[in-house]
Amino acid sequence: MEPLTAARITGVWGTLLLPIGAGGAIDEARLAAQLDTLLATDLHGLYAHGTAGEFHTLDEPEYDRVNEVFAARCADAGVPYQIGASHPATPVMLSRVRRAAALRPGAIQVILPDWVPLNDDEVVRFLAGAADAAGDVPVVLYNPPHAKTPVRPELLGRAAAEVPGLVGLKTAGGDDTWYAAVARAAPRLSVFVPGHLLASGRARGAHGSYSNIAALSPRGAAAWYRLMDSDPAAAVDVERRIAAFFARHVAPLQARGLSNPALDKFLAVVGDWADIGLTLRWPASSAPASAVGPARADAYRMLPELFA
Secondary structure, eight states, rough: OOOOOOGGEEEEEEOOOOOOOGGBOOOHHHHHHHHHHHHOOOOOOEEEGGGGGGGGOOOHHHHHHHHHHHHHHHHHHOEEEEEEEOOHHHHHHHHHHHHHHOOOOOOOOOOOOOOSSHHHHHHHHHHHHHHHHHHHHHHHEEEEETTTSSEEEEEEEEHHHHHHTEEEEEEOOHHHHHHHHHHHOOOOEEEEEEEEGGGHHHHOOOOEEEOHHHHHHHHHHHHHHHHHHHHHHHHHHHHHHHHHIIIOOOHOOOOOOOHHHHHHHHHHHHHHHSSSOOOOOOTTOOOOOGGGGHHHHHHHOOGGOOOO
């Protein structure tokens, strides 16, 4: 597909989750079926190998096999797609960037090198190197809350000015002051925030989300996005009820030490839109099956807009 400009990186994007079969192998038949379901929705795009996609657990042949299936099916369906090329080891990450770029995604997502904190020059140097490895495919920086190097708005502005291939930011967002600072420092970048905060995020200037709500209900997440345009007050009320649902069913699992991939798979099983399963790759812990039924009942009751 054609490289995506920042102006075209908007809306709600869904992630590809890894169904895990016997012995910890990726169940490729269930993966393909999940992808078919996602491609039949009206999400604005799809991406692979974010945190929820357990990119950090894949060996390189697995990474390439998932990419080949993902890119081919998205291209055939005419659905915009991005590929995550993140890896804890910087040389492996740059190799992933080059191999992902050969599949012609709309953009490639990367994290910063994550063993030691980087200074500002090193952040810009890395992003320039990643953009160079990607060629004419643009780069999106994924800077999650647990990143060793948090990127301040001022540094983001410097990176945007010095690295033309950088077109977007995937982040946890912030308060009004943070949004205003990012808008001043890096106005040309697309800014994506967590799915469960998208209504309030859009009101402050966010452009979209790589969405955990799409993990719960792909069609519902897209419908909620449309509601943000047609009835912003109603959309904010949905966000309030999402927060209440998360407080009741997601926060307790998080407090028990479950990871974000475990929580996103839990949401997908609660939403029951594809055969994904709760299991994560070793040694990660999975959400308990006993938590699914009560959460599903509350999701349908509390969030009917997502399950119409």
